[in-house]
Amino acid sequence: MTTLAKQHVCVLMGGWANEREVSLMSGNGVADALEERGHRVTRLDMGRDVAARIAEASPDVVFNALHGVPGEDGTVQGMLDLMGIPYTHSGLATSVIAIDKELTKQALVPHGVPMPGGRVVKSADLHDSDPLPRPYVLKPVNEGSSVGVAIVTDDGRYPDPIPSDAEGPWQQFETLLAEPFIRGRELTTAVIDGPDGPRALAVTELKPKAGFYDFAAKYTDGMTEHVCPAQLPDEITALCLQYATQAHRLLGCRGTSRTDFRWDDEQGEDGLFVLETNTQPGMTPLSLVPEQALLCGMSYADLVEAIVAEALRFHSARDGEGRRDG
Incomplete structure (x- = not known):
């Protein structure tokens, strides 16, 4: 694994979305991991003065640990683009499309990725x-x-x-x-970018102790059993990895993404449907991307550094393209 040179990272978290508390858990986990690796970290709970506070901090890169609007819908991405500051996860256009479930269908379904009607x-x-x-x-x-x-x-x-x-x-x-409503099983697959392109990690089955996999089940310890890797037929595992990678590429995701599925196990391959692709999946102790990364031999800190490294790599390549085009 490539060693990441020491950086000044601004971890952007919190904000005012419905997922504020989850974002704070993700952001503080990321910040702790970066500090343990010797990076300089500025923790920033986003307010309306976010641009001024980022400019004052003057980081090398922003780790976007926000969830929901306006951190995941292209708003913050556009601001950081204008400021010329590298940032993790997907860019403006991808964020606009992926957070909108109807736009996501328009981007994926014509390319053979199955999604529910409606x-x-x-x-x-x-x-x-x-x-x-x-x-x-x-x-x-x-x-x-x-x-x-x-x-x-x-x-x-x-x-x-x-x-x-x-x-x-x-x-x-x-x-x-x-x-x-698609009966059956709840599955999810994480994708991580690297120098060789995106790689789907594994498939996790989510088994809520009661009800369905809602907000409380996701973020309350003990309410959902994670079976990782999921016990599935080989062809279903392969399709999950394939569709998650396709979604990541077609939407233009960067850094990491997580694609959620429902699988009607009575229908075989025809019963597998993509529900959505998350461009900024959680990084809390209960989150699924770190769990799958660990299964593949990548520690939490390794994962965080890999996401930062991809952001810097993308920004450097884009700047190079701009200089050549200019």
């Missing part, structure tokens, strides 16, 4: 009629970490039609994505 609906219309046959899933178009996800079934807590006073994502979001 459509975007106005939340107010849900109280008149169901947008799809039950069971179906409702989720925000551009949130991560299963924030605001509801599963609508015939035998669940939602009458038909859904009452306007029922608790659910329709009370928080004006529009939602409605998709058919």
Whole structure:
């Protein structure tokens, strides 16, 4: 593994998104690992003065440990591009597309990556009629970490039609994505960039102790069992690795990404569907990318340094292209 020269890294975390607390856990974990490796670290809890504070710190590179809007949707990426500061993870265009589940489908499905059907609906219309046959899933178009996800079934807590006073994502979001519910198993695959290109690491199966793999199940210790590597037929493992790598390449992800799947094991290969690709997956003690990296022989600190090294490599190559084009 390539040794990373000592850097001044600004770890950008926190902010005001729904995933603020998770971001703080990710960011502090990253900062601790970098300090242990001898790097100079500036920890920055993002506020509205973020540009001025980054400029004042004048780091060599920013480690973007933000989750959700505005750290994962292209806003912070565009700011850092204008400032000319290298940063980890995906760039502006990729972030805009990948956080939007409908745009992601438009980018992936024509290239053979299977994703569920469905459509975007106005939340107010849900109280008149169901947008799809039950069971179906409702989720925000551009949130991560299963924030605001509801599963609508015939035998669940939602009458038909859904009452306007029922608790659910329709009370928080004006529009939602409605998709058919895919029974079966929850799988995920991490991809890491390196000098030789992206590499899919492994497949993890997620088994929530109750309900489904929602925000609480992801980030509450003991609520979800991680089976890594997942006990799957070889062809399903191979497809997960293939689709995750395809998604990473097609979307233009950088550094690391994580692609989530549902697999209906009664349907074989035809039952595997990509749900979304996360451009800034979590780096908390319960997070999946560090777990898969460790399985492949990469420690948490190695993973963090590899992500930083990829950011510097990309920025250097882009600057070189700019000089040649100029």
